[in-house]
Amino acid sequence: RGDDGYRLWLKYDKITDTAYYRVCQQHLQSFTIVGSSKTLEAAAKEIKKGLGGMLATDIKEVSFRDGQLILTKYKDLPVRLKKQFRQDNSSHEEGYFIRDIEEKGKRKIFIVGQEDIGVLYGTFHFLRTVQTRGRLEGLSIRNAPKVQWRMLNHWDNLNRTVERGYAGLSIWKWDELPNKIDERYVDYARANSSIGINAVAVNNVNASPNILTQEYLEKLAALTEVFRPYGIRLFISINFASPKALSGLPTADPFEPEVQRWWDNKVDEIYSIIPDFAGFLVKANSEGQPGPQDYGRSHVDGANVLARSLARHNGILIWRAFVYENKGNDRVKDPYDEFVSLDGQFLPNVFVQTKNGPLDFQPREPYSPLFGALPSTPQMMEFQITQEYTGFSTHLVYLAKLYKEVLDSDTYTDGQHAPVAQIVDGTLQGQSMTGMAGVSNIGDVQNWTGHPFAQANWYTFGRLAWDHELSSKQIAKEWIEMTLTHEPKAVETIMAIMESSYEHMVNYMMPLGLTVLSSGGHHYGPQPWQRAGFHNANKDGIGYNRTSTGSNAVAQYTEPLRRKFEQVETCPESLLLWFHHVPWSYHMRSGRTLWEELCFKYNDGVDGVRQMQQQWRAIHHQIDTATFEQVDRLLAEQEDEAVWWRDACLEYFSQISKLAIPTEYEAPR
Ligand code: GCU
Secondary structure (H helix, E strand, O other), rough: OOOOOOOOOOOOOOOEEEEEEHHHHHHHEEEEEOOHHHHHHHHHHHHHHHHHHOOOOOOOOOOOOOOOOOEEEEEHHHHHHHHHHHHHHHOOOOOOEEEEEEEEEEEEEEEOOOOOHHHHHHHHHHHHHHHHHOOHHHHHHHOOOOOEEEEEEEEEEOOOOOOOOHHHHHHHOOOOOOOOOOOHHHHHHHHHOOOOOOEEEEEOOOOOEEEEEEEHHHHHHHHHHHHHHHHOOEEEEEOOOOHHHHEEEOOOOOOOHHHHHHHHHHHHHHHHHHOOOOOEEEEEOOOOOOHHHHHHOHHHHHHHHHHHHHHHOOEEEEEEOOOOOOOOOHHHHHHHHHHHHHOOOOOOOEEEEEEEEOOOOOOOOOOOOOOOOOOOOEEEEEOOOOOOOOOOOOOOOHHHHHHHHHHOOOOHHHHOOEHHHHHHHHOOOOOOEEEEEOOOOOOOOOOOOOOOOOOHHHHHHHHHHHHOOOOOOHHHHHHHHHHHHOOOOHHHHHHHHHHHHHHHHHHOOOOOOOOOOOOOOOOOOEEEHHHHHOOOOOOEEEEOOOOOOOOOOOHOOOOHHHHHHOOOOOOOHHHHHHHOOOOOOOOOOOEEEEEHHHHHHHHHHHHHHHHHHHHHHHHHHHOHHHHHHHHHHHHHHHHHHHHHHHHHHHHHHHHHOOOOOHHHHHOOO
């Protein structure tokens, strides 16, 4: 399929570095799989495809004695080897270790999993090691995920449109299922498994009741046949009013026994068709979706009805905290205000899924204060991978920076160092159910994500869900080497592009803590004049006062954060206008006034894109022509649009502030 992007980071092109090729050729010509299962078959297939591609030769499956690469579960190791591996053995069911050891005078590489899925994860890790030209000699790796549910949320509708999707139609061809299994489903499962994703919700949170009809359950069952060997569990988004919509019940009131019975029966039916079904994802009483509050009941009442039905089959319920009422109040306070008092009342199989920030996937928000505030409720992080507010599939924006910024944010929960990551991974508050979800950016275009660099956001989400301690740089490097080039200078340059891209985007779209300056509806491009309630610009200043003299959203944060955000002098400038309404003449740390700083930031963003363009052009000999040209064209469009953002926002704010745009920043006319 050439370099049309279909193969993602699993390209497996022939190794061109001759020294490295020789080492691999010497050590990786044959392999052995101990045991048999569909998951182990998937591992074998991947080894043949991966090493076969990279060595440009057939990799033979041979006996244990002859195998150079051994894939096995710990319990299937011969006793003499078990001893050697004992210190590595952790009981994590998805964990694995990879070691190069001498066995009867021969060097062999062992990929050892606790379970079959660990063997498969270890296989992908090993292939990544070769893809990134890692050292094989002395290989000694021990790995297990830090978070239990690593999940993609597709916002895919049953008519194949994708809400906030910018990469074509949904990959799920419902009209062909269950009879026809598209080859893409397998490659989708491989790609996800290679980065440790182990759950997917396949349909939009604004859910059609029809997903629960028998017709769709059979289609879903066919998908799970593809997912299962790759360790991927199926969730679906459901509509809370399904009992009414599907069976004509007069109500969906969670307190009505017939409603509970309806869900019990429906859930039984699902499990009779999909025995390892994972559970439901629910958006309720949010943006017009039905929910328990329609009947005067609470989120707990609604969630627990569904959770009770699911618990009978060990299923999980994910209930979203993305709620707001549009009552003219500061809506960023709503999730916290609605959920904190419910802590501890959800059944044990319920997750509350919380967006990373309190508003709605803006370019930059502070972390959601719900993290840390629900000590007795498992909380799943929800990130957005699809770039709804960050340039669709047109802008090159590497989102690892955003994810890391949130995960590293210190919540000071219980007065101690308590980064969001430690709440998400359960270590801080002793949660055993943990999860991280990402709203998918996948569609049916040839390269899956539209912008070739949007693949990196899918990749990085999975890697961080597995291990949030990985750095954005480390992940970028892996992805570049697996996807684009091994040439060190080019790798460095692309890393620099990716690492800087996030801040450039923030600067040319919504710097200094501004939000929602984008147009209404589709959210593409600037329309700050339509969004005055978010920025509150007037002739005196700009920003949203969320301090104690304003909406007091700061009160949702613990000390010492609350005080830090409350005071304009100590509030981080990157979030200044999120928390404060600040006079245009305010003196920033740079020595500029706020107005000058705003102009500076917008221009800095535009300059940043120009710099990325130059950096990209400088390496054009190291990148295949088609990808080079595609990204080059996209960067040109990104530059145009960065200018569009800058000019629209500055012209508009200049009219309000009655301040001229400093000449060095003036928009070209
Ligand atoms: C955003 C997005 C909607 C989506 C919603 C959600 O508001 O624009 O399309 O449905 O988030 O997360 O539920």
